[in-house]
Amino acid sequence: MTTTTAMVIGGGIAGPVAAMALRRAGVEAVVYEAYSGTADGVGGGLSIAPNGLDALEVIGAREAVERIGTPIEGMVMQSWTGKRLGEFGSPAHLPAMQFVWRDELYRALYDEAVRQGITVEHGKRLVDATDTGDGVRVSFADGTTARADILIGADGIRSTVRGLLDPAAPRPRYAGLLGFGARTSSSGLPGTGGRMHMVFGKRAFFGYQIEDDSSGGWFANLPRREPMTRAEAVSAGADEWLRVLRDAFADDRTPATRLIELTDPAGLVITGALEDIPTVPVWSRGRMVLIGDAAHPTSPSSGQGASLAIESAVELARCLRDLPHDQAFAAYERARRSRVERIIALAARTNSDKAAGPVARVLRDLLMPTAMRLAKPEKFTWQFEHHIEWTSPAAVPA
CATH class of the missing domain: 3.50.50.60 (FAD/NAD(P)-binding domain)
Structure with missing residues (x-):
């Protein structure tokens, strides 16, 4: 049929x-x-x-x-x-x-x-x-x-x-990671030549791409033993997560902390647990x-x-x-x-x-x-x- x-x-x-x-x-x-x-x-x-x-x-x-x-x-x-x-x-x-x-x-x-x-x-x-x-x-x-x-x-x-x-x-299945990200309109950083940089950080994972006009975006995967739903993660507040992320990348020799510091809490995307x-x-x-x-x-x-x-x-x-x-x-x-x-x-x-x-x-x-x-x-x-x-x-x- x-x-x-x-x-x-x-x-x-x-x-x-x-x-x-x-x-x-x-x-x-x-x-x-x-x-x-x-x-x-x-x-x-x-x-x-x-x-x-x-x-x-x-x-x-x-x-x-x-x-x-x-x-x-x-x-x-x-x-x-x-x-x-x-x-x-x-x-x-x-x-x-x-x-x-x-x-x-x-x-x-x-x-x-x-x-x-x-x-x-x-x-x-x-x-x-x-x-x-x-x-x-x-x-x-x-x-x-x-x-x-x-x-x-x-x-x-x-x-x-x-x-x-x-x-x-x-x-x-929980992957042991929480996801975050944000756009940036003016990072002050040089462009990455159309390339996405993926950084295995000391405490977390960070990805970013910057355009020639210094705009771009970033994402972070933060290890956490216990999973959180997106609603639970959002309820913790963007200000608190930005503080946690700054600490997580403080020792890394990358633009991570700068991009996080430039992020308006209202613009932080909190995706919650990574799963498959x-x-x-x-x-x-x-x-x-x-x-x-x-x-x-x-x-x-x-x-x-x-x-x-x-x-x-x-x-x-x-x-x-x-x-x-x-x-x-x-x-x-x-x-x-x-x-x-x-x-x-x-x-x-x-x-x-x-x-x-x-x-x-x-x-x-x-x-x-x-x-x-x-x-x-x-x-x-x-x-x-x-x-x-x-x-x-x-x-x-x-």
Whole structure:
């Protein structure tokens, strides 16, 4: 049976992309967002890798994202002493990754989806979903219901749809780090030449990029044994966190303390605990399926979270274009699972280095220069070169 209608639960990054891709595949999709308004001004900085840009090209949204992005020509790794350990970047034959602020990425994708005719309904918090055999019927907290041929869960790391598919689904895993970040309009620092500097600090991890006009942005990952929700972290107050961050980077020979001192407390982005799920066992059941962080949540340390979500949304639409929903879901999962779980595992190892304790930190600082000298950038090319063959028919899974 051909899929003609879909409900997409979640209006963040993956949701609007999925709806646009589905429309190109001949499936009409409505996006249902739990919050009553748009997410303007919410979230810190992130990167869109070349593979994410490639997937956005399929749905005609690449230019919209590049307009609000800042190219990252390379990533310079440093120790807390200021020593340069090495540099990585996108392969020369691929476009530069883009640094974007999440609220601007959200708005760019939201506006593009609306421009393409996608309906987004707000204030629709999912309560329940029932597979009726010939479709899915959902109930929302406001008392309304909806129905379509399939249901797509794009509702993030704490996905309601995931819990409906599999009540025993694993919970998010804490990475031992809290996240913070801010923009700076006038740092007084020289530009970093389009390069993001990543510093394994003495007590915490710091990243920053400065443009030629001295504007830019920074982020920090602060080790903490016990996790905190975003609400708990926010309640501690921006002034207190800025003080904690200044202390954490006081011994580092980097611009970290200067950038933190220049930060207006009102502009501090507090993201809370960094989390992932190594594997989500159940991606689909019946007429319901997961994408993005609902299916494969990776911590921000991967630099691939948004790009993987975009890839999965487009790949799912391609499979639904060519196959009945049950075969499409299986083909989609087969195409995606090994790739995303490999990247989740790599990010987890990076988190371990960021959250190293006193002894592990000494070993890290001793071994990392040698490891960086021996590392070959081409080993990471597989992440960036991924291409979805949109024009090729999706294969029936074995």
